[in-house]
Amino acid sequence: xxxxxxxxxxxxxxxxxLHGIRxxxxxxxxxxxxxxxxxxxxxxxxxxxRLLGGRAGRQARxxxxxxxxxxxxxxxxxxxxxxxxxxxxxLDGADVRAALLALVVRLGRTLRRRGQSPQAPTLPLAxxxxxxxxxxxxxxxPSAHDDDLRTAAYxxxxxxxxxxGRLTGLQLRGKSCATPTPTPTPSPSRSxxxxxxRPAWWPRPPSTGSGTSSxxxxxxxxxxxxxxxxxxxxxxxxxxxxxxxxxxxHERGNPQAARQAIHA
Numbered sequence: 001x002x003x004x005x006x007x008x009x010x011x012x013x014x015x016x017x018l019h020g021i022r023x024x025x026x027x028x029x030x031x032x033x034x035x036x037x038x039x040x041x042x043x044x045x046x047x048x049x050r051l052l053g054g055r056a057g058r059q060a061r062x063x064x065x066x067x068x069x070x071x072x073x074x075x076x077x078x079x080x081x082x083x084x085x086x087x088x089x090x091l092d093g094a095d096v097r098a099a100l101l102a103l104v105v106r107l108g109r110t111l112r113r114r115g116q117s118p119q120a121p122t123l124p125l126a127x128x129x130x131x132x133x134x135x136x137x138x139x140x141x142p143s144a145h146d147d148d149l150r151t152a153a154y155x156x157x158x159x160x161x162x163x164x165g166r167l168t169g170l171q172l173r174g175k176s177c178a179t180p181t182p183t184p185t186p187s188p189s190r191s192x193x194x195x196x197x198r199p200a201w202w203p204r205p206p207s208t209g210s211g212t213s214s215x216x217x218x219x220x221x222x223x224x225x226x227x228x229x230x231x232x233x234x235x236x237x238x239x240x241x242x243x244x245x246x247x248x249x250h251e252r253g254n255p256q257a258a259r260q261a262i263h264a
Contacts, residue, residue, distance in 0.1 A: 005066070006066030006068075007041060007064075007065050007066035009066075010037045010038075010063075010064065010066060011036070011037055011038035011041075012036065012037075012038070013036065013037045014026075014035060014036060014037070015029050015030075015034060015035060015036065015037060015039075015040055015064075017037075018037055018040070018060065018063055018064060019063060020056070020059055020060060020063060021060060025052050025056065025060070028051055028052065029051065029052075032051065037064045038064075040060065040061065040064040041061065041064040041065045043061070045057070045058065045061050048060060048061045049061075076114050076115075076116060076177070077177075078175070078176065078177055079118075079173055079174060079175045079176075079177060080107060080110050080111055080114070080116070080118070080173070080174045080177065081107075081171060081172065081173040081174070082103050082106045082107045082110070082171070082172055083103070083169060083170060083171035083172070084099050084102070084103060084169065084170050084171075085126075085168060085169040086099075086167060086168055086169060089128045089166035089167070089168060090166065090167050090168075091162070091164065091165070091166060091167070096157075096167060096170070097154075097157075099170055100153055100154070100157060100170060100172070101150065101153075103153070103170060103171075103172040104146055104149045104150045104153050104172065105146060107149060107172050107174055108144055108145065108146045108149050111144040111174055111177065112144050114177075116144065116174075116177035117142035117143050117144045117177065118139070118142060118143075118144065118149075118174030118175060118176060118177050119138060119139055119141075119142045119175065119176035119177070120136050120137065120138050120139070120174075120175040120176045121136070121137060121139070121149060121152040121153060121156070121172065121173065121174055121175070122134060122135070122136040122156075122172070122173040122174075122175055123135055123136075123153060123156035123157065123160075123170070123171070123172055123173075124170075124171045124173070125160060125165075125167060125169075125170060125171075126167065126168045126169035126170075126171075127165050127166060127167060127168065128166040128167075128168050129166075130165070133160060135156050135159055135160065136156075136175070137152055137155060137156055137159075139152060142176075142177075144174075149172075149174075153172060
């Protein structure tokens, strides 16, 4: 609702119907002839503050004009507690353990609804004629699970060492409640790498994998720079005579015939 619409809706109401106006403050306004909200909105701010006080007068005039104070989000309390009382004096037994288990379930539900996890559960006990007893234990890590809270509560009850003490009430508190904060996860497209960055002009290393290289391959056979190897040892004999024939194809296939042709 807009401020002008709120002011029109509040105009015909009496001043005591305005939120924050107490009966004594309404009587002061009535003594000065201010009976409705529309009259209160028309009075100067200095006059209202002089009648009701600085802060109270300023807030009353702003609300009469339809201006609501800003809503401030309150932080969650750092602790939560649940308790139960017994109709008669009770010794430590099945009834006390059942009541303690019910407190554990209630406390865990409250903490999970808030999104909190206690670090230090506390168990205060109320005794008949002897006062109160309290003990605190710390969990290895904050937890709001029923199993962790039940284990801690039973350990505290065992530490009390009750023999003939008569209980009148139980209370279970969760102190040092922590609100978990989400941890940012790294983006898969920008995962951290231990390899240093390589400049653009740096040559790319040769590929050793089985993948296909991006550079085109030539289909021509490799060129040899030197002479072909001679398996029959004829190179040294014909060296210096490039145009001298060593015989026909049959002689070239027979090493003995080739040597006879050379010495002829």
